[in-house]
Amino acid sequence: MLFTGATALLILFALLIVIRRRYFHPLSHVPGPFLWSVSSFPVLYHQGIEEGQLMHILPALHEQYGPVVRIGPNEVHLSNPSNYDKVYSVGYKFSKDPDFYGPMEGPLKTPIILTILSAKEHQIRRSYLNPFFSRRSVLDMEHVVRDKTGKLLHLLKSSLVSAGVFDAHHAIRAFSVDVITEYAYARCWNQMDQGDWGAGYQLAIQDVQLFFPWLQTFPFLVPLFGLIPDWVNTMVFPPFKKWYDSLTIVRAAVTEVRKEISLGIKPARRTIFHELMDPAPLDAPEFGSKTREPLSDLSIFADAVNVTGAGAETTGSTAGRGIFEVLSNPEVHLKLSGELVNAFPNPEDIDLLSLEKLPYLRGVIKEALRLNPGLPGHLPRVVPSSGATFDDVALPPGTVVSMSAWLMHHDAAIFGPDPTTFDPERWVNESNMKEVEDRIWAQEKCLVAFGRGSRNCLGQAVAMCELFYTIGTVFRHFPPGSIDVHPEFSREDLQLTELLLGYHPRKARKFKIVSGRNLAVVN
Numbered sequence: 001m002l003f004t005g006a007t008a009l010l011i012l013f014a015l016l017i018v019i020r021r022r023y024f025h026p027l028s029h030v031p032g033p034f035l036w037s038v039s040s041f042p043v044l045y046h047q048g049i050e051e052g053q054l055m056h057i058l059p060a061l062h063e064q065y066g067p068v069v070r071i072g073p074n075e076v077h078l079s080n081p082s083n084y085d086k087v088y089s090v091g092y093k094f095s096k097d098p099d100f101y102g103p104m105e106g107p108l109k110t111p112i113i114l115t116i117l118s119a120k121e122h123q124i125r126r127s128y129l130n131p132f133f134s135r136r137s138v139l140d141m142e143h144v145v146r147d148k149t150g151k152l153l154h155l156l157k158s159s160l161v162s163a164g165v166f167d168a169h170h171a172i173r174a175f176s177v178d179v180i181t182e183y184a185y186a187r188c189w190n191q192m193d194q195g196d197w198g199a200g201y202q203l204a205i206q207d208v209q210l211f212f213p214w215l216q217t218f219p220f221l222v223p224l225f226g227l228i229p230d231w232v233n234t235m236v237f238p239p240f241k242k243w244y245d246s247l248t249i250v251r252a253a254v255t256e257v258r259k260e261i262s263l264g265i266k267p268a269r270r271t272i273f274h275e276l277m278d279p280a281p282l283d284a285p286e287f288g289s290k291t292r293e294p295l296s297d298l299s300i301f302a303d304a305v306n307v308t309g310a311g312a313e314t315t316g317s318t319a320g321r322g323i324f325e326v327l328s329n330p331e332v333h334l335k336l337s338g339e340l341v342n343a344f345p346n347p348e349d350i351d352l353l354s355l356e357k358l359p360y361l362r363g364v365i366k367e368a369l370r371l372n373p374g375l376p377g378h379l380p381r382v383v384p385s386s387g388a389t390f391d392d393v394a395l396p397p398g399t400v401v402s403m404s405a406w407l408m409h410h411d412a413a414i415f416g417p418d419p420t421t422f423d424p425e426r427w428v429n430e431s432n433m434k435e436v437e438d439r440i441w442a443q444e445k446c447l448v449a450f451g452r453g454s455r456n457c458l459g460q461a462v463a464m465c466e467l468f469y470t471i472g473t474v475f476r477h478f479p480p481g482s483i484d485v486h487p488e489f490s491r492e493d494l495q496l497t498e499l500l501l502g503y504h505p506r507k508a509r510k511f512k513i514v515s516g517r518n519l520a521v522v523n
């Protein structure tokens with residue numbers, strides 16, 4: 001009897017919530033499917049159970065409901081590209097959504113640069129790291145990327161000669177881990193030297209993210225999750241082991257550098273650890289003072305982990321996609337190799353500034369970023385106290401609003417009737433016509449792989465350097481017919497899913513390169 005009464009009360013309570021969310025909520029005027037507007041479960045289903053499929057469902061929702069769609073009780077997704085700069089602006093008007101980003105701090109147990117909510121705090125934190133990842137710094141440390149590319153090329157050639165096949169999926173990700181760990185903290189993880197290309201770490205960062213949608217839907221679990229000892233997590237979910245191992249390496253490096261600084265040992269070169277432990281004075285009045293407090297070891301550790309994780313899969317995946325697409329399109333391969341041979345009769349002369357001048361290579365890289373953005377899905381922000389209006393739909397303060405690179409990059413009004421096609425020519429204006437220039441400008445506005453505004457990608461200049469070097473070097477050395485995509489690998493295996501970072505489905509086959517009939521002509 002008591003049980004029936006309690007059940008009836010629960011059902012009544014749930015019904016009241018549903019009615020309120022649908023008809024009396026400040027977002028009840030926003031179009032969207034019934035179930036999505038009254039509960040977070042549809043998003044949880046597509047993200048948590050179907051593993052990162054939301055970005056493929058959103059286009060159909062916008063098709064049906066228009067450019068502003070309610071995708072959760074308090075979340076709205078936008079599809080009109082002209083709104084992008086308003087949401088992801090310079091000046092921190094729309095702050096990050098704590099429920100979405102909070103779980104990313106979970107295993108580290110401290111805010112990371114990606115997740116800091118306070119504008120002021122983020123601005124200061126970013127100011128420590130910005131100079132280190134600026135274009136100037138990248139040009140100064142170009143040799144790091146050049147050396148690692150040389151090693152990747154050597155491994156590619158030797159694998160093809162000895163085995164006829166190359167595990168490009170893991171090797172390219174190992175390359176980007178080696179670049180970022182050498183570049184950022186002068187302690188290269190040398191994944192390219194490991195027999196399995198460090199695949200355990202690469203898989204672990206994907207597996208750890210499988211928890212995000214659950215923790216995002218039930219944020220009260222985040223602090224509880226933090227209380228579970230690491231060894232219990234590892235026992236229940238073994239992939240955590242490699243993740244924890246990577247944290248141990250970073251923690252040890254922080255301790256080592258702290259000790260060196262306290263002993264007055266001069267480093268061979270400054271690293272992000274030195275920037276964060278012993279920051280140079282800052283010449284910017286907005287910070288109110290010319291000196292900044294050194295960060296705690298925990299925050300330094302967290303940022304180093306963030307930088308490594310953010311720089312690994314994103315760049316590796318985009319470079320891999322670029323190489324796959326060129327190999328799958330013989331005309332593109334021919335044109336790209338021709339451009340590179342002309343520019344670098346001697347391949348030893350390759351350098352970033354010259355690579356960046358090549359229009360067709362630039363087009364190849366932009367297409368790789370467009371079809372394989374590192375963070376393809378929705379990046380939620382919170383509407384500020386002034387409220388906001390998008391496409392004539394007013395949203396009250398506190399509404400979570402998001403847009404997705406995936407939708408922007410497939411907008412047929414901008415990229416033409418077949419936006420799924422890999423076509424570097426979209427970005428090339430050989431005729432110098434004004435009309436073409438305007439079209440390319442509109443495309444540039446819509447290419448948001450690195451985000452925009454104050455929370456855009458910290459590592460964009462390093463990532464672009466890696467993309468220019470890998471794709472430029474591989475196709476300078478391997479003309480058409482010398483290498484191919486493994487016959488058992490197909491475009492379907494490159495389908496993107498997203499759990500913040502973009503991934504290929506876990507069961508997808510991994511991208512492999514095989515030798516072609518003309519491998520012998522490779523220099």
Ligand code: HEM
Pocket residue numbers: 113114115126133180306307308310311312314315318373374375379448449450451454455456457458459460462463
């Ligand atoms: C093709 C490669 C890459 C892509 C497409 C990419 C994309 C992005 C995007 C879209 C964001 C904004 C995330 C948000 O709004 O929540 C971001 C942030 C960030 N990225 Fe990248 N990224 C790439 C490579 C890298 C690399 C190599 C690094 C290494 C330094 C890096 C470090 C970061 C960091 C630290 C943030 C947080 C910035 C902040 O909140 O201030 N990324 N990235």
